Amino acid sequence: MSNSVKRAADILDSLAAEPKTVMALAEEFGIHRSTMFRELQTLQEVGFARRRADGTYAPGFRLGVLGTAAMERLDLSEAAHSAVRRLHRAVGNTVHVAALVDDEIVYVDKVEDPGRVRLYSRVGSPVRPQCSALGKAVLAGLAPSRRDAVLAGVQWTAYTERTMTTRAQLDAELEAVEHRGWACDDGEFEEVVNCIAVPITIAAGVVGAVSITALRVVRDLHGLQAGIPALQQTAAQIARELG
Numbered sequence: 001m002s003n004s005v006k007r008a009a010d011i012l013d014s015l016a017a018e019p020k021t022v023m024a025l026a027e028e029f030g031i032h033r034s035t036m037f038r039e040l041q042t043l044q045e046v047g048f049a050r051r052r053a054d055g056t057y058a059p060g061f062r063l064g065v066l067g068t069a070a071m072e073r074l075d076l077s078e079a080a081h082s083a084v085r086r087l088h089r090a091v092g093n094t095v096h097v098a099a100l101v102d103d104e105i106v107y108v109d110k111v112e113d114p115g116r117v118r119l120y121s122r123v124g125s126p127v128r129p130q131c132s133a134l135g136k137a138v139l140a141g142l143a144p145s146r147r148d149a150v151l152a153g154v155q156w157t158a159y160t161e162r163t164m165t166t167r168a169q170l171d172a173e174l175e176a177v178e179h180r181g182w183a184c185d186d187g188e189f190e191e192v193v194n195c196i197a198v199p200i201t202i203a204a205g206v207v208g209a210v211s212i213t214a215l216r217v218v219r220d221l222h223g224l225q226a227g228i229p230a231l232q233q234t235a236a237q238i239a240r241e242l243g
Contacts (some may be wrong), residue, residue, distance in 0.1 A: 019052055021057070030223045034111050042077060043060070076097065076108055084097055084111055087234045093214040094213040095111045098208050103150050105129050107126075128154075129187040133195040133211050133213075139170075141201060141206030173176070183198075184214075195212065197210065199213075201239060
């Protein structure tokens with residue numbers, strides 16, 4: 001991937017999190033204000049970014065249209081829709097669905113209670129495979145070469161004291177995940193959040209995963225594990241929908 005394409009993608013990811021000014025983006029990416037302004041002008045010309053009345057920039061409407069079209073082609077999102085909403089009603093915690101798309105794991109559905117603290121995850125965004133329950137649930141079911149491809153661009157950042165920062169640590173964890181059939185994130189990306197996930201597997205292999213996520217003060221990892229049977233049932237229902 002060229003540096004300019006990667007930077008454009010990173011800028012759009014940043015704008016998706018919240019609208020920002022040219023100066024704020026220039027400081028975030030460590031480039032001159034005039035260079036960032038040109039980047040934004042280009043993105044604006046093709047409809048991927050738009051300038052708001054207050055001078056900040058946000059994702060453009062064309063990007064939204066393309067994102068919707070891409071999501072509509074992810075059969076997993078459609079197949080999971082009803083099942084994950086039943087699961088959410090049963091467990092009351094945030095439910096995520098992720099799909100393996102080429103060599104990337106992507107959030108394709110999310111159900112959470114409007115009145116609760118919103119989590120960082122966004123539908124259409126990539127999953128951090130090394131420090132998320134969803135990512136580990138998918139990785140554990142992949143052949144070594146495919147696993148290598150998914151992990152090729154991972155930066156082994158220590159987000160918290162619990163984050164695994166080496167491939168050897170992760171491989172040992174994935175062996176345990178494969179054996180027990182479910183994965184967890186015990187405060188590995190955000191200390192206050194934990195999560196459990198199970199893979200969605202069809203005849204051709206693992207295609208994604210479904211998870212339950214909660215703030216640790218609301219429901220700790222031990223409490224979340226009580227939802228594993230419901231998670232497994234949901235994953236099986238989604239797999240049947242996929243045929």
